[in-house]
Amino acid sequence: MRARICIPILLLALPAFVCGQTPANPTPKMPPKKTTAAEIQKSAIIIDTHADTPQRFVDEHFNLGDPLNGGNLNLDSIHKGNLGAEFFSIWVEPGLYKGQYARRTLELIDSVKQQVAKYPDQIMFVATPEGIEYAHRTHKFAALMGIEGGHSIENSLALLRQYYALGVRYMTLTWSNSNDWADSSGDVDDKSVPHTKEGLTEFGKDVVYEMNRLGMMVDISHVSDRTFYRTLVITRAPVIASHSGARALCNAPRNMTDDMLRAVANSGGPNSKGGVVQVNFFSGFVSQAYWDAMKAQAPEREKAVADAKEKAKTEGREFTYADEEKIQRSYMDRIPRPPLSMLIDHIDHIAKVAGVDHVGLGSDFDGVSGQLPEGLDSPTDLPKITIALSERGYSAADIQKILGGNLLRVFREVEAVSKELQAEERPRISEKQPFDKPQK
Numbered sequence: 208m209r210a211r212i213c214i215p216i217l218l219l220a221l222p223a224f225v226c227g228q229t230p231a232n233p234t235p236k237m238p239p240k241k242t243t244a245a246e247i248q249k250s251a252i253i254i255d256t257h258a259d260t261p262q263r264f265v266d267e268h269f270n271l272g273d274p275l276n277g278g279n280l281n282l283d284s285i286h287k288g289n290l291g292a293e294f295f296s297i298w299v300e301p302g303l304y305k306g307q308y309a310r311r312t313l314e315l316i317d318s319v320k321q322q323v324a325k326y327p328d329q330i331m332f333v334a335t336p337e338g339i340e341y342a343h344r345t346h347k348f349a350a351l352m353g354i355e356g357g358h359s360i361e362n363s364l365a366l367l368r369q370y371y372a373l374g375v376r377y378m379t380l381t382w383s384n385s386n387d388w389a390d391s392s393g394d395v396d397d398k399s400v401p402h403t404k405e406g407l408t409e410f411g412k413d414v415v416y417e418m419n420r421l422g423m424m425v426d427i428s429h430v431s432d433r434t435f436y437r438t439l440v441i442t443r444a445p446v447i448a449s450h451s452g453a454r455a456l457c458n459a460p461r462n463m464t465d466d467m468l469r470a471v472a473n474s475g476g477p478n479s480k481g482g483v484v485q486v487n488f489f490s491g492f493v494s495q496a497y498w499d500a501m502k503a504q505a506p507e508r509e510k511a512v513a514d515a516k517e518k519a520k521t522e523g524r525e526f527t528y529a530d531e532e533k534i535q536r537s538y539m540d541r542i543p544r545p546p547l548s549m550l551i552d553h554i555d556h557i558a559k560v561a562g563v564d565h566v567g568l569g570s571d572f573d574g575v576s577g578q579l580p581e582g583l584d585s586p587t588d589l590p591k592i593t594i595a596l597s598e599r600g601y602s603a604a605d606i607q608k609i610l611g612g613n614l615l616r617v618f619r620e621v622e623a624v625s626k627e628l629q630a631e632e633r634p635r636i637s638e639k640q641p642f643d644k645p646q647k
């Protein structure tokens with residue numbers, strides 16, 4: 208076929224070398240054009256793995272089409288910053304909703320689906336890596352869900368499976384509260400809270416296995432260090448940290464040591480390409496100075512919350528999470544915001560320690576009382592991250608991995624492992640159910 212190209216009429220149009228002859232005047236080689244930050248931003252599939260906006264959907268009747276009004280995420284900012292996909296956090300406040308964890312979980316899940324139904328021309332509900340890519344191709348914003356806190360499953364693998372069926376694609380094994388089967392970094396030193404012996408109970412191990420088998424990403428953000436390592440020993444799929452930073456830069460228990468960063472990169476077994484750490488934007492996990500100031504403020508801040516709670520009680524009023532958040536925010540607003548460069552330092556650190564294939568973005572938008580680095584208030588500001596990474600010498604390909612490519616790779620592998628596990632002949636864990644009947 209090749210010879211047919213060289214018919215005389217084409218010879219006139221084609222350069223001589225197409226027909227195997229050396230051109231008389233070869234065109235001088237131009238250096239490859241460097242992709243600009245704006246071009247990278249425009250073409251990348253940008254994935255954020257953590258936003259707490261569902262609390263606003265349910266409690267404030269906030270819609271994504273509304274102005275931000277003190278929040279961090281809405282459709283306008285999503286489009287301006289070219290955010291391609293968001294994992295909305297399904298987080299049940301453990302104190303307020305005691306006895307109603309499943310109900311609140313379902314209401315939050317429903318709130319995400321209601322938003323999708325409200326803006327079908329702009330938002331697409333997806334639950335697969337291909338879904339994220341399809342939404343990107345069709346210029347729609349992909350909405351996904353992750354559960355924050357294993358207490359949502361109420362010690363029931365049946366609930367876990369049904370949450371998967373509803374489209375939940377990751378679960379942090381704990382939030383700031385330890386549950387019956389896994390320990391949290393939030394209360395691991397609190398002697399009044401019961402903890403597991405080894406980080407995970409036998410049921411906790413079943414939860415991890417069942418997540419692997421279903422194809423739900425195991426998320427180790429929030430867990431205690433011991434629970435982290437116990438999980439990494441047993442997981443068959445690579446894990447994610449949906450919203451955590453580097454402890455070497457900011458010594459908060461929610462952040463990860465260098466050893467843990469490397470362990471995530473190596474998670475999932477010998478044939479795995481490894482997991483990913485999605486960097487949290489919260490000022491308290493980005494900057495040591497901010498974290499220290501926040502700790503120093505804690506007694507005063509907590510007293511103000513306790514006083515307001517007491518006042519509401521004597522007045523016979525309900526004290527909501529939004530009430531508490533308002534007080535917390537008024538205190539934290541007094542602490543200076545760290546510069547954006549400090550957030551980039553975390554991305555840079557994780558890329559150097561764990562590898563550029565193992566870092567991404569997990570903003571925690573709408574979950575940190577507005578405490579974000581300077582100039583980073585919504586997805587509108589995401590291009591600043593791309594520009595900063597570009598200025599630090601990251602290639603276009605590497606930036607695209609950080610913005611979403613790494614998460615897509617892990618998501619795909621988690622699905623592939625799930626197919627392998629489903630093909631294995633193993634006694635079904637479900638036969639043990641119900642695991643934990645309510646005590647009479």
Ligand SMILES: [Zn+2]
Binds near residue numbers: 355429450574
């Ligand atoms: Zn969180």
